[in-house]
Amino acid sequence: MIRDLLFPVIYGLVIFLAGMKLMEAALARLAGPLLTRSLHKATSTPLKGLIASSLLSALLQSSTAVTVLTIGMVNAGLLTYARTLGIILGSNIGTCLTTELIGLQFSSMAAPLLVVSLCMWAVAVMLSERPSQGSRLADAVRRISTPLQFICLAVAGFAMVLWGIAVMQSVGPALQASGLFRWFLDHAATSALWGLAAGACLTAMLHSSAVVIGMAMGLASSGVMPPALGIAVVLGANIGTCVTAVIAAIGGSASGKFVAGSHVVLNVGGALLFLPFIQPLQSLSAWIGGGPAAQLAHAQTIFNVVCSLGVLPLCYLPVWTRLEQRLQG
Numbered sequence: 350m351i352r353d354l355l356f357p358v359i360y361g362l363v364i365f366l367a368g369m370k371l372m373e374a375a376l377a378r379l380a381g382p383l384l385t386r387s388l389h390k391a392t393s394t395p396l397k398g399l400i401a402s403s404l405l406s407a408l409l410q411s412s413t414a415v416t417v418l419t420i421g422m423v424n425a426g427l428l429t430y431a432r433t434l435g436i437i438l439g440s441n442i443g444t445c446l447t448t449e450l451i452g453l454q455f456s457s458m459a460a461p462l463l464v465v466s467l468c469m470w471a472v473a474v475m476l477s478e479r480p481s482q483g484s485r486l487a488d489a490v491r492r493i494s495t496p497l498q499f500i501c502l503a504v505a506g507f508a509m510v511l512w513g514i515a516v517m518q519s520v521g522p523a524l525q526a527s528g529l530f531r532w533f534l535d536h537a538a539t540s541a542l543w544g545l546a547a548g549a550c551l552t553a554m555l556h557s558s559a560v561v562i563g564m565a566m567g568l569a570s571s572g573v574m575p576p577a578l579g580i581a582v583v584l585g586a587n588i589g590t591c592v593t594a595v596i597a598a599i600g601g602s603a604s605g606k607f608v609a610g611s612h613v614v615l616n617v618g619g620a621l622l623f624l625p626f627i628q629p630l631q632s633l634s635a636w637i638g639g640g641p642a643a644q645l646a647h648a649q650t651i652f653n654v655v656c657s658l659g660v661l662p663l664c665y666l667p668v669w670t671r672l673e674q675r676l677q678g
Contacts, residue, residue: 357516363513365560365563365564366513367513368506368508368509368512368513371506374502375499375500375503375506392433393432394435395661398432398434398436399438399657402435402436402438402443403439406439406441407444407446408443415436416594416597416612419440419608420597420598420609423604424604430607430669430672437612438656438661441587441656441657442650442653442654442657444559445654448559448563448645448646448650449646450507458508459508462505463505463508466502466505466508467505469497470498470502473495473498510563541581541627542581544578544579544580544584545581545584545585545588545620546585547585548561548582549586549589551564552585552588552589553592561586562582562586565582565586566579566646567642569642572641574641576645577631579644580631580634584623584624584627584652587619587620587649587652588620590616595609597609615657620652623652623656630652
C-alpha cells in the first residue's frame with residue numbers, strides 16, 4: 350500500500366515541481382529585464398497596478414515571484430506602499446492561468462508536447478550558436494533564437510507539470526482503499542476547515558499553491574476527492590501561499606512588512622469569507638462547465654477575481670498615502 354501511494358505521489362510531485370521551476374525560470378529570463386520597469390511605470394493607480402500585475406503573474410506563472418519582487422522594490426525605496434496595493438490584488442488573478450490550463454485535462458498531450466518543445470529548443474540553441482554570416486536574415490534568425498529557447502523551455506516545463514499530475518492521479522485506486530483517506534474524508538464532510546487546513550499547511554511547506562491545487566485537481570478528476578472538499582483545499586492553498594511573502598518581509602522596512610501583511614489579510618480574509626459558500630461556489634463552477642478538475646480551477650479563478658475586484662475600490666482611499674507618510678516619518 351505504501352509503495353502504491355508514496356512512490357507515485359513523490360515521483361509525480363518531483364516532476365511537477367521540476368516543471369514549475371523550469372517554466373518559471375524560462376519565463377523569468379524571457380520577461381526579467383522588463384519586469385521591474387513595467388511594475389514601476391504601471392502602478393500610477395491601483396487599477397493599472399492590478400492589470401499590470403495580473404499580466405506579469407500570468408507570464409511568470411507565479412504570484413509569489415511578483416509579490417516577493419514587490420516587497421524587494423518597496424524595501425529598496427523604488428515603490429511606495431500605496432502603489433503596491435494593485436500589484437498585490439492582480440498577482441492572485443494572473444496565477445489562475447496555470448490552474449485553468451491544467452483543468453483542461455491535456456495530460457495525454459504531455460509526452461508529445463515535451464518532445465516537440467525540447468526538439469525546438471535544441472534547434473534554437475544551434476541557430477543561436479551559428480557564426481554570424483553578415484546577412485540581415487542570418488542576424489534576424491540569431492536574435493529570434495534566444496527568446497525562442499526560453500519559450501520552448503517554458504512549454505517543456507508546462508508539459509512536465511501535466512505529466513506530474515497524470516502520475517499523481519494514478520494513486521486514485523490506492524487512496525480509495527486507504528482507511529486513512531476515508532477517515533480524512535469523513536472529518537472533512539463534517540467541516541470544510543479540514544480541507545482548508547490541509548491546503549494551507551501543504552502550500553506553506555511546498556511554497557507553491559499551484560502544486561497543491563494541481564494535486565487536488567488530480568485527486569478530484571480520479572474520483573477520490575469530492576469537488577467541494579477540493580475547493581476547500583483550494584481556499585486553503587491561497588492562505589498557505591502567503592508564507593513566502595511573510596518570510597521575504599522579515600528584516601525589511603516597515604513598508605515591506607505592510608505589503609506582506611496586506612497579502613495575508615487579502616488571502617486569509619477572502620478564504621474565510623468564501624468558506625461558508627463552498628456549495629454555491631461549486632454549483633457556479635459546475636455551471637461554467639468541465640469535470641471535477643475544471644471545477645476546482647474555476648473556483649480558484651472566481652475566488653481570486655471576486656476578492657481582488659471587491660477590494661480594489663478600497664485601494665483608492667487616501668488613508669494609504671497617509672499611512673505611507675507616517676511610516677516614512
